[in-house]
Amino acid sequence: xxxxxxxxxxxxGLLALPLAQAHSPSAHASHSNHHTRAAAExxxxxxxxxxxxxxxxxxxxxxxxxRFAPKxxxxxxxxxxxxxxxxxxxxxxxxxxxxxxxxxxxxxxxKKHPGMEHDEPYMAHVDPGKKGDIVWTFNRAGTFEFACLxxxxxxxxMIGRITVK
Numbered sequence: 001x002x003x004x005x006x007x008x009x010x011x012x013g014l015l016a017l018p019l020a021q022a023h024s025p026s027a028h029a030s031h032s033n034h035h036t037r038a039a040a041e042x043x044x045x046x047x048x049x050x051x052x053x054x055x056x057x058x059x060x061x062x063x064x065x066x067r068f069a070p071k072x073x074x075x076x077x078x079x080x081x082x083x084x085x086x087x088x089x090x091x092x093x094x095x096x097x098x099x100x101x102x103x104x105x106x107x108x109x110x111k112k113h114p115g116m117e118h119d120e121p122y123m124a125h126v127d128p129g130k131k132g133d134i135v136w137t138f139n140r141a142g143t144f145e146f147a148c149l150x151x152x153x154x155x156x157x158m159i160g161r162i163t164v165k
Contacts (some may be wrong), residue, residue: 040121044099045144045162048121049080049137057082062126062148064089066156073146075164080137083146087126093148096123097136097162103147107154114151138164 040048060083061069075081085095096103110116124132141164148158 042139043122044102044140045097045122045142046136046138046140046164049082049135051082051135053080053137054082054135055079057084059084059086060095060146060160061086061088062093062095062158064091066148066153066158068095068146068148068158068160071160073160073162075138075162077141077164078137078139079164080135083124083134083136085124085126085132085134087128087130087132090128092125092127092150093153093158094123094125094150095132095134095146096120096149097134097144097146098122100145103145103149103154103159107147107149107151110149110154111151138162141165 056079058070058073058081060073062085063069083095083097085093087093096106098106122134122136124134126132144162144164146160146162147154
């Protein structure tokens with residue numbers, strides 16, 4: 001192999017190393033639930049809420065039988081809610097809010113890249129025995145979902161429904 005090609009491959013490998021580490025399972029598992037965003041982004045299912053303006057708190061339990069309790073939530077249009085995800089299991093779980101189409105697409109991506117790191121205000125990754133929270137303003141009417149997108153969990157039925165009226 002010529003020297004230029006060898007150098008190019010070495011540089012490419014070194015540049016890819018931080019990316020590989022950022023997407024490792026430990027990076028996903030140790031990810032923080034605190035969101036420090038400069039500007040909230042409007043999504044089809046709402047927008048990040050101000051914790052000081054949360055009108056109520058809803059606790060959602062996550063278990064290793066791949067279920068949420070409760071699995072259905074009713075929210076008033078415009079309501080800011082604090083969702084407290086309690087991991088009552090022995091494995092990492094997460095809760096991600098979105099449309100059924102968004103969650104399905106994200107679950108497929110997670111199967112291809114199971115350790116991918118992501119940190120959005122509409123998701124919380126929760127270690128066993130711990131809690132995580134999402135503060136969300138449901139400013140769009142409709143039926144949305146929350147799910148655990150860790151590979152295998154979504155496919156096992158770890159999905160819930162949010163109805164906003």
